[in-house]
């Protein structure tokens with residue numbers, strides 16, 4: 001645990017800050033304004049945290065590009081729940097899986113902590129949060145989320161077309177890689193394209209190729225969306241949205257995003273490339289069904305576009321980025337590749353999507369990849385927008401933005417032994433099976449978030465990763481590129497951002 005001064009708080013074992021007010025730590029006093037509708041927390045204190053400079057607070061101490069690394073440092077000083085301010089705004093960071101579950105799922109005011117922070121993105125890009133990811137947790141958000149979850153977790157699995165199309169896409173890749181044996185391969189670029197094709201398939205129900213408008217449109221939207229979502233750009237625009245109209249870098253970026261948004265709308269809403277099984281069709285169908293049941297449906301085109309746009313930060317980037325890390329890990333660990341191939345020999349036929357149950361080591365490799373990488377290191381921010389709220393005897397002032405320190409949790413020795421090593425075996429039980437959901441390592445896995453705002457694409461992304469790993473490993477051995485030094489396989493060194501990625505590297509494929 002590091003500091004022996006830390007004391008345990010209550011049944012969940014929360015590490016509480018060991019210092020008092022004069023230990024260089026700010027104890028945020030509740031602001032004395034009338035409490036919001038949640039509590040009457042008038043004279044309660046807020047969680048401890050680093051004392052900042054006047055007005056700017058921690059603006060100069062927080063590494064905006066690697067917030068998760070700063071949060072790991074602060075967790076050691078201030079405990080599992082700490083708070084800091086930037087420009088008068090409160091931010092809270094939670095670094096314990098049980099506290100997260102309590103805060104977002106089981107405590108009395110859990111719902112209040114499941115709204116999203118106000119941001120430039122939800123107001124100006126996502127049409128005032130007509131979507132799932134950026135919207136507050138109201139009935140419409142829950143309705144759309146249930147529909148999307150059902151689509152990804154059930155419909156795509158039951159209707160066999162989808163995973164057989166994904167399998168075909170990966171097999172095509174195998175034929176392409178066969179022509180590149182022993183040559184330097186940009187595996188990150190290849191995986192980036194594969195994920196766009198898979199998401200094109202999700203949206204339209206049809207295979208999309210690299211030369212299609214759908215591919216271009218998705219790939220084109222990702223670039224400005226990613227740039228605008230950086231912490232620096234997003235916070236400046238949230239504070240000063242009028243900058244989107246002032247000639248300069250931010251206006252150019254916003255204009256580029258709007259142009260790509262129109263393109264996305266043209267292609268996915270008005271285009272002809274749809275068939276009766278994609279996500280856009282499902283949402284339109286839902287609108288029609290609601291209309292037929294009387295009354296008008298609130299699912300307008302903006303809502304459908306909102307869900308399409310959600311998939312860029314929520315699905316495409318995490319999937320692309322975790323696949324980049326997968327290959328870096330595999331090149332660094334030839335022994336893991338050998339074990340994967342060893343396990344694959346137990347299958348008589350070609351790999352099928354439900355074989356994951358029969359292949360515990362590969363399943364464990366995917367779980368360990370999710371832990372080791374933690375693509376969204378600080379998750380998506382939650383916010384108690386409806387009022388002050390009390391939690392663990394602390395007052396959490398209205399509009400506090402809450403970070404789940406997922407990266408910190410997954411690399412904390414209290415929860416995972418030897419956390420900086422990639423060790424799939426931690427998920428394997430003594431009898432060789434994969435550990436069950438009650439095992440501590442499973443309970444400490446929070447990579448997809450917890451509670452009602454948990455990720456929609458958990459099973460979906462595991463299945464995609466499973467197909468990529470098994471089909472490629474069955475055919476090839478991956479080696480490092482002798483001309484270029486391989487970047488270290490250290491998640492602290494991955495690229496910065498809301499969704500982190502492996503540093504650029506090339507590798508070499510050889511026949512298995």
Ligand code: HEM
Nearest residue numbers: 132133314315318375376379380448449453455456457461
């Ligand atoms: C390895 C890949 C992925 C990771 C690590 C990941 C992780 C996460 C995390 C941490 C959240 C935030 C949870 C919270 O707010 O507490 C989230 C939300 C979300 N994810 Fe994922 N995700 C992944 C892939 C996907 C995929 C493939 C999809 C779509 C098929 C998806 C759709 C969503 C949506 C729509 C939300 C918003 C849910 C809400 O706000 O209620 N994600 N994801």
